[in-house]
Amino acid sequence: MTLPRRTLLAAGLGAVGLSAPRITHAQAGAGRVVIIGGGFGGATAARFARDNFANLDVTLIERSRTFTTCPYGNLVLAGRRDMASITFGYERLAARGVRVVHQGAVSVDPATKRVRLADGAEVAYDRLIVSPGIDLRWGAIEGYDEAASARMPHGWVPALQPISLLRAQLEAMADGGVFVMAIPDNPFRCPPGPYERISMVADYLKRAKPRSKILALDAKNGFSKQPLFQEAWQELYPGMIDWRGASNDGRVMRVNAAQMEVETEFGEKIRGAVINIIPPQMAGRIARDAGLANPGGWCPVKPVSFESTQVPDVHVLGDATVAAPMPKSGFVASSHAKQAIACIAASLAGRPLPPALYFNTCYSHVGVDYGISIVGVFRGMPERFVEVEGSGGISPRNSTMTPERRVEQRRLEALYADGWYEAATNEMFG
Amino acid sequence: MPFVKLRVLLTSSLLAVGPALLLTMPAHAQTAAEAALLAGGCVGCHGVSGQGGHGIPSIRDTQSRADFVATMQAFRANQREATVMGRISRGYTEAEITSLAAFYARAQ
Numbered sequence: 001m002t003l004p005r006r007t008l009l010a011a012g013l014g015a016v017g018l019s020a021p022r023i024t025h026a027q028a029g030a031g032r033v034v035i036i037g038g039g040f041g042g043a044t045a046a047r048f049a050r051d052n053f054a055n056l057d058v059t060l061i062e063r064s065r066t067f068t069t070c071p072y073g074n075l076v077l078a079g080r081r082d083m084a085s086i087t088f089g090y091e092r093l094a095a096r097g098v099r100v101v102h103q104g105a106v107s108v109d110p111a112t113k114r115v116r117l118a119d120g121a122e123v124a125y126d127r128l129i130v131s132p133g134i135d136l137r138w139g140a141i142e143g144y145d146e147a148a149s150a151r152m153p154h155g156w157v158p159a160l161q162p163i164s165l166l167r168a169q170l171e172a173m174a175d176g177g178v179f180v181m182a183i184p185d186n187p188f189r190c191p192p193g194p195y196e197r198i199s200m201v202a203d204y205l206k207r208a209k210p211r212s213k214i215l216a217l218d219a220k221n222g223f224s225k226q227p228l229f230q231e232a233w234q235e236l237y238p239g240m241i242d243w244r245g246a247s248n249d250g251r252v253m254r255v256n257a258a259q260m261e262v263e264t265e266f267g268e269k270i271r272g273a274v275i276n277i278i279p280p281q282m283a284g285r286i287a288r289d290a291g292l293a294n295p296g297g298w299c300p301v302k303p304v305s306f307e308s309t310q311v312p313d314v315h316v317l318g319d320a321t322v323a324a325p326m327p328k329s330g331f332v333a334s335s336h337a338k339q340a341i342a343c344i345a346a347s348l349a350g351r352p353l354p355p356a357l358y359f360n361t362c363y364s365h366v367g368v369d370y371g372i373s374i375v376g377v378f379r380g381m382p383e384r385f386v387e388v389e390g391s392g393g394i395s396p397r398n399s400t401m402t403p404e405r406r407v408e409q410r411r412l413e414a415l416y417a418d419g420w421y422e423a424a425t426n427e428m429f430g
Numbered sequence: 431m432p433f434v435k436l437r438v439l440l441t442s443s444l445l446a447v448g449p450a451l452l453l454t455m456p457a458h459a460q461t462a463a464e465a466a467l468l469a470g471g472c473v474g475c476h477g478v479s480g481q482g483g484h485g486i487p488s489i490r491d492t493q494s495r496a497d498f499v500a501t502m503q504a505f506r507a508n509q510r511e512a513t514v515m516g517r518i519s520r521g522y523t524e525a526e527i528t529s530l531a532a533f534y535a536r537a538q
Contacts, residue, residue: 357522357526373513375521377471391521391522412485416513419475419484
């Protein structure tokens with residue numbers, strides 16, 4: 001639904017109508033919440049606000065009419081899902097009373113509290129939520145720009161490039177080819193994602209091109225759920241996967257897309273039949289332009305409310321934020337979203353902010369009927385985020401379980417991953 | 431990445447919790463919205479109405495409050511076989527588990 005400017009004004013949204021009476025403000029705690037970005041953070045924020053705070057007027061600004069999730073993209077890569085099954089529309093959110101505006105957000109003016117849209121319209125807010133996701137740092141790896149990404153796909157930001165491109169290259173690859181991957185240093189979106197990707201590519205190659213190899217070049221020396229992934233690789237894909245950490249010359253410094261070649265820190269040149277480059281990242285453009293990001297390109301936030309520490313009345317969610325030790329994950333972005341909405345409602349009503357509890361579970365598919373996870377429970381303290389001692393952690397190692405229990409544990413976690421995916425996407429778009 | 435892993439000691443007794451944390455912790459979720467906020471982690475996998483699916487059990491109206499609390503306590507104490515719930519349950523205080531029981535358990 002594209003609302004022309006006049007419609008926005010008639011709906012009481014237009015910033016130009018500053019003198020118009022704002023009927024909603026007659027109610028205590030009422031206010032206009034505008035959300036930029038309809039992913040895990042933004043869409044969950046919209047739904048949670050509609051379900052729980054009737055006097056919040058909610059507008060969701062999202063350029064695209066559909067949302068393709070990053071989670072489960074690796075299953076598309078494996079040929080075990082199709083694009084349609086990971087793509088969702090905003091119709092149900094609109095039916096729930098969220099004003100969905102399919103326009104790009106061009107700029108934010110915190111002084112007048114307005115968002116300018118691509119079509120020139122302006123939307124006024126009392127509280128703004130920015131859930132912009134990430135942008136890729138083109139050129140951070142020398143030679144890796146947008147043009148190069150067509151030959152060497154990233155498959156890391158569905159709005160920029162569908163995972164189906166990398167899938168098509170894998171399908172076209174001859175048996176015996178080498179799939180080369182470059183994995184960035186922290187922080188980046190979805191810490192276990194590259195390793196689930198290695199696993200799902202291996203799952204496909206084992207079935208379709210069993211003489212092929214995977215070479216994963218990593219800019220760091222350790223990774224999320226590492227012992228679980230590596231045990232599983234040995235068990236499921238013996239001899240297929242070679243992972244090299246930074247101290248083993250794993251850092252990719254430059255690429256030559258024409259030659260289908262990457263070059264490592266110590267100067268080794270490596271050719272691949274298919275090359276997947278996951279480059280360094282930063283907060284999405286609208287957040288950086290709005291003054292929400294620090295010099296490192298990420299957005300610092302208050303741990304209790306996810307309000308920006310740099311711009312008042314603007315909350316930032318999800319991957320774009322500085323929220324370690326929480327990971328940059330879709331699950332935890334939805335947790336940020338609920339807390340931010342509850343804090344916005346409390347602040348508009350003059351009530352104290354609710355205590356901040358954040359929850360994350362990241363499942364990874366490693367093979368068929370083989371899932372693993374990492375759990376984290378976090379609290380937002382006035383000055384920092386803390387992980388609750390004694391809670392969370394990764395799935396049990398093989399050595400701690402009986403053979404029967406091992407099979408059952410991995411099978412159940414793969415099943416629960418599907419359950420999480422359905423629950424999460426249903427909450428946003430169902 | 432500045433990965434400061436400051437862990438908060440959270441024992442089964444609220445009295446053992448540091449005063450700073452205690453200040454930010456509710457005794458109970460007071461409103462439906464507060465309960466929904468607290469239940470955010472549950473919703474992530476068990477679904478918006480706790481209905482479950484894909485092998486994940488329903489938690490809506492399936493147990494009494496006392497049984498709900500006992501189940502969570504058993505998960506916390508590793509006295510009940512779990513895939514993820516042991517790791518999860520140890521992140522919540524007893525007061526929070528009581529609030530979740532009130533939110534999810536069937537009418538008494």
